[in-house]
Amino acid sequence: MGINKKKIILIEDDATLGYLLSEYLKMNSFELYWAKNGVDCLKMLEQNSFDLAILDVMLPDIDGFSLAQTIINLHPKLPFIFLTARSLKVDVLKGFSVGAVDYLKKPIDEEELVVRIKSLLSRLDTSVTNEDKIRTIYGIGNYEFNTVNQTLSFNEKVINLTNRESQLLRYFVTHKNTLCTHKDILTHIWGRNDYFNKKSLNVFITHLRKYLNKDASIKIENVHNRGFIFKME
Amino acid sequence: MGINKKKIILIEDDATLGYLLSEYLKMNSFELYWAKNGVDCLKMLEQNSFDLAILDVMLPDIDGFSLAQTIINLHPKLPFIFLTARSLKVDVLKGFSVGAVDYLKKPIDEEELVVRIKSLLSRLDTSVTNEDKIRTIYGIGNYEFNTVNQTLSFNEKVINLTNRESQLLRYFVTHKNTLCTHKDILTHIWGRNDYFNKKSLNVFITHLRKYLNKDASIKIENVHNRGFIFKME
């Protein structure tokens, strides 16, 4: 998750359940705001910006679906989930039709609630997902390695790598400066650790060394009888 | 929703439930593919590109969680939901921890399933934004490509493109300078990734290369065993 706590607003009139959920969610490092009714809720929405709203359908002063509608009008981007005892099918359908991200039926397990919240927040948070995505471009010294196009560039010069070369280099950059045993490399890339594949691996090591010899800070060092260490940085 | 039906792959070994869900989802204008086991599933994933996977946890040949792991490795962007009779809490938590978008317990109401699917697809849908960006006219080096008239012009000379030629060229200009895998091109344009369509693709590559050979700055490069890169600019 990000460096900042995610802000959640819980709209729940029941004192016991409200307290329980608030505390549990706080324990799971969310910043929690608990509104006990619709009026409080709107006030809080005025004063803060939230990442998620959890809405009870049955509220003393306003119907949850109407409140959801109001929330959408005021904050179209705020995702919300319904949490309710009314598990009537029409309600579930109505919940989604007004734009709910999820609809959970009481009694809900707190742990499950937390993983559901985390799951949907991580998907909604584009900044996080982009960071976490498998990187396509790696800097290797003065080289640039594009794992998708399978190219290695150095000062405008572009080398096209073959599948195996690219696989091997990717393995190395993701395991840089640590021993990569023959066995690990072979089972991971060749799928099988035997004499001939090991010979093949050696050929590809030579290829990569040749490609990378423009930058002296990068080295593929052999550890006798064990494997290789890809040194960089 | 977009102009095209969303493609869903359902992995379910139970014949009755599988049939029921398939039919119901088809009725709700999804394009449905039903895999009865893990092996079938992987084959289908090779041959098509999907918008969503629905996974039973209990499969005859492979554990659903392991299959999910495999799916993530092969298709990191494909969202999946679990649909299962095992409503054990640990399973739910495990489901989300491996990256599920939702975890539904049997017996599930079909109507609810559909609204949940629609809700999450609408939130995940990025293709629409990309589709919307398609322009009518593209400059390709000294050429001008009109996607509506399906023409390619060079110094007053006009080449009339066929449907396939135009589709393929459009795919390339909207994905220029990045690897377009055989699979992506074939599933996107031909709808199916198999041996014969790949042969067909090769023929069209030859066509486009011939049309575009007046401008040396444009190249359709092959990446052995992976696909093509349309280089321009």
Added chain:
DNA sequence: AAAAAGATTAATAAAAGATTAATTGAATTA
């Protein structure tokens, strides 16, 4: 110094790709 492991270069065979030609099949027209 001998043996094993590793590095390098070269040879080879299988697979993939490119190109041209033939065939199919649907749409259009006589």
Added chain:
DNA sequence: TAATTCAATTAATCTTTTATTAATCTTTTT
């Protein structure tokens, strides 16, 4: 309805690429 046309697919052939294997040389280890 038969003939024509044109695009897409399939087939046949040739070319290129690539992973592997082999051969040879160099380095390490005992």
